[in-house]
Amino acid sequence: MAWGEETTSPRNACKDFNGIFIDYFVDSGMRNSYIKAILDNSPESILLIGKNHEILAYNKTIQNVLKQFHGQEIKVGDLYYPNFVLESDHQLYLDTYNKAINGESVTVQHLAESENTSIWFEYRMTPVYDEEGILLGVTLSAQDITIRKKYEIGLKESEDRFRKISNLAPIGILITSDKLKITYFNKWARNRFEYGQGKLSNLSLSDLIHDIKFSKSDGITVHPMGFKIKTPLFYQEKFDGTSKNNRKIKVLLSSSSFHTRDKLHYIFIIQDITDAMMKDDKISQQNDKLRDIAWHQSHIIRAPLANIMGIVSLFEDESFFADQLERDTMNRAIIQSAKDLDKVICDIIKTAE
Incomplete structure (x- = not known):
């Protein structure tokens, strides 16, 4: 019925x-x-x-x-x-x-x-x-939950596309809660910070970037500057990172915020600049060596070279030397100046290595 x-x-x-x-x-x-x-x-x-x-x-x-x-x-x-x-x-x-x-x-x-x-x-x-x-x-x-289910399926498909795209990105992508608890870690970030496929439970941004701290009483604090901020929004800021195995990483950090269902989230873009900074340090060291070489060329080399050139010009004047003894003395001076010049050149080569 x-x-x-x-x-x-x-x-x-x-x-x-x-x-x-x-x-x-x-x-x-x-x-x-x-x-x-x-x-x-x-x-x-x-x-x-x-x-x-x-x-x-x-x-x-x-x-x-x-x-x-x-x-x-x-x-x-x-x-x-x-x-x-x-x-x-x-x-x-x-x-x-x-x-x-x-x-x-x-x-x-x-x-x-x-x-x-x-x-x-x-x-x-x-x-x-x-x-x-x-x-x-x-x-x-x-x-009938067709409309709701289509929305859920569409959202799931969007999340899957985001994960696939972000996992192909050559940079780190993190998503956190408003308290900086990590809710998403892309493949690059997992590998670079050496967390593999492990769970992210209780993992915070401060576990990776130890200059950024969150506490209920103080909010977000950025060290070593020590200032407090309401929202961790950065653009290409340099920070020191630490991997799970305590390997130090130099990073550039950029961030933004977004809301889902009235909940605040942050997205962080991380670039590893460790190698770049090492290259910069190496270039700086090479520049220091070049400056040393330039100084040697402009000061130290010129002294023995000037001696040699002066003595050689004296040899061109046959009447300058009173006897053979003076000529022999000048010959020895040329030889010594040449040795001094050779030593300076060897020092420059060692400096350039």
Whole structure:
């Protein structure tokens, strides 16, 4: 029977269904008309199934849904299973029904598909008893959650795309709560900070970037500057990072914030500049060496070189030397200056290495 229809049985069994006490198998009257109006206008499909899968009662919503899927009217006494259960859903129905008929309330979400129709339902099966505690059957209520489910699936697909894209990024991407607890770690960040595929429970940004701290009383503090900020928004700021294995990492940190369901989150972009800074240090050292070489060239080399050039110019004047002794002395001076020049050149080569 449909809810509120007359029955020849005088039995009066009161049951609680969806928060409404209704009389089951009672004489028709004003109360049953109200109940029928309420249930028939419910957005949920509601069905009472007996112990042998027979249909005991139903509302208008499920009547329309079953007609849409099966092309036939539902009637009291029909076997709900297997007549009105899609073949692909037989096992799901039987598993859920058996749990409910044995006293368990069960909720499942399932995509019902026919040749022309596809609807996501949230099914609930609940055992139903009379006033004396005798089992009458089970109620099956089904709510169309297609719009909500499509939103959830779309959101999940967006999250999957974000994860795939972010895991291909050659930089670190972190997402944290407003208290800087890490909720997402892309592949680059996991590898660079040596956390692998481990769980992120209780891991905070300050575990990676130890210059940024959060406390309930002080909020967010940035060291070593020591100043306090409301929001950790940075652009290309240099920080010292630490991996899980205590390896030091020099990083550039940029960040932004966003909200989901009124909850504040931060996204951090991390660039490892350790190698770049090492290269900068090496270039700086090379520049220092070049400055040393330039100083040697402009000062130290010029002294022995000037001596050699001066003595050589004297040799060009044959009348300058009074005797052979003076000439020999100048020869020795040339040799010594040449040795001094050679030593300076060797020192420059060592400095450049």
